[in-house]
Amino acid sequence: MDVIVVGLGAMGSATAHQLARRGVDVLGIDRHSPPHTFGSSHGETRITRRLTLEGAEYAPLAVRSHEWWRRVEAESGASVLTACGVLTLADQAADPEAFAVHERAAAAHGIDYELLDAAALRERYPQFRVADTRVGLLEPGGGFVRPEAAISAQLDLAERYGARLHRGERVLGVEASASAVTVRTDAATYTADQVVLCAGGWLAGLLGDPRLARLFGVYRQVLHWFGIGGAGQDFSPGSFPAFIWNGVGRADDYFYGFPSVDGATVKVATGQLDHRTTDPDALDRAVTAEEAAGFHRAMISGRLPGLSTRAVRSEVCMYTVTPDEAFVIDRLPGRERVLIASACSGHGFKHSAAIGEALAELVTDGATTLDLAPFALGRFNSVGRRGRSQRARSAGSRPSRSIPVRRERRKRR
Ligand SMILES: Cc1cc2nc3c(=O)[nH]c(=O)nc-3n(C[C@H](O)[C@H](O)[C@H](O)COP(=O)(O)OP(=O)(O)OC[C@H]3O[C@@H](n4cnc5c(N)ncnc54)[C@H](O)[C@@H]3O)c2cc1C
Known part of the structure; x- marks a missing residue:
């Protein structure tokens, strides 16, 4: 298998959808059955706006997500984005x-x-x-996104493009070697080329590193x-x-x-x-x-x-x-086959469709069209500050650390 996505909420459903539509062999695993009410993505509505006060680095994510919400609506028939202002x-x-x-x-x-x-x-x-x-x-042009509808629609599309989704299965541990990742759940053990951890509030428990876990x-x-x-x-x-x-x-x-x-x-x-x-x-x-x-x-x-x-x-x-209230979207230091997307600090939903696309690009091409450098782990001292050139490569816009995956286009179901 090419990629395992752990957690199928806002970030994971978008990532699984984007990977599947690129023809990647993807398995999505969630301990609950998304959309559900235990995480960060329930409650009918999330504000979306492209004029993001949190920083200029977020605006392209919101702009791109709006494009994706409309496309998801057209392909799924769901009502996702209401531009009520x-x-x-x-x-x-x-x-x-x-x-x-x-x-x-x-x-x-x-x-x-x-x-x-x-x-x-x-x-x-x-x-x-x-x-x-x-x-x-x-x-x-702003308004609200319906989180449950957005997650359902993206999971449906992911399955339509060939993703396998395991609901009600809990990931217990993730181990990475130089050649593969192993994901152990309460039902089975899987091996893949890469894993994307989108476990929301539970992410810290899957990192296997207290230094990193403290950030969340x-x-x-x-x-x-x-x-x-x-x-x-x-x-x-x-x-x-x-x-x-x-x-x-x-x-x-x-x-x-x-x-x-x-x-x-x-x-x-x-x-x-x-x-x-x-x-x-x-x-x-x-x-x-x-x-x-x-x-x-x-x-x-x-x-x-x-x-x-x-x-x-x-x-x-x-x-x-996170301590600086900004997102983290990056590969884990020393475990390049493990990517994480989390800490969306109360304003992540509006960006999630674009984050899913960027993660899929990172996985398949090793580079993204959107600039993810501001969301790199290296900005935290506890993770170890990296030099400028290293930081630019981290989840950023230059091809690097690409771990190729098979890219056979799957037939639509
Ligand atoms: C009250 C509130 C209001 C918000 N308002 C806004 C807003 O107005 N606008 C906005 O843009 N954003 C808003 N946000 C933020 C936004 O909703 C979140 O950033 C986003 O939903 C986070 O998505 P996620 O995928 O990281 O987490 P989640 O959607 O919680 O998904 C994590 C998934 O991982 C699964 N999981 C966890 N551990 C495991 C495991 N071990 N094995 C398998 N699966 C696992 C969980 O079951 C869950 O489905 C708000 C958040 C909250 C809580």
């Missing part, structure tokens, strides 16, 4: 330069956006109650759905955008939300980096009514008056975060 709200008094990064990215990538002052916000989106200093940047912290996150209560409040995707409140700065007063996908509730959440765990299986998945009420008091009250004060439902999810 994404609105980033900022307080101009606190940060007059709030949108400078977005505007630079828009100019660099030719992405449309619109600036809205408080009066325009009130007229366009009466669902928000905003102060006079509140301003918004709307990216009309897992944090409990809570999603809340509040009922639509106010008369005349329209939260449908045609009238209400995906949004990030204080998306610029003000981390203590930040939340985000989505238009209603069921006509009855609106999903809102914040990013929480206060409950770190090393064992994702020990994550506290219970959410108390008081936790939801506290979220409403802190974030929703006085800002979205059309939502009920009591949460209709809440769910727990997890972020995997």
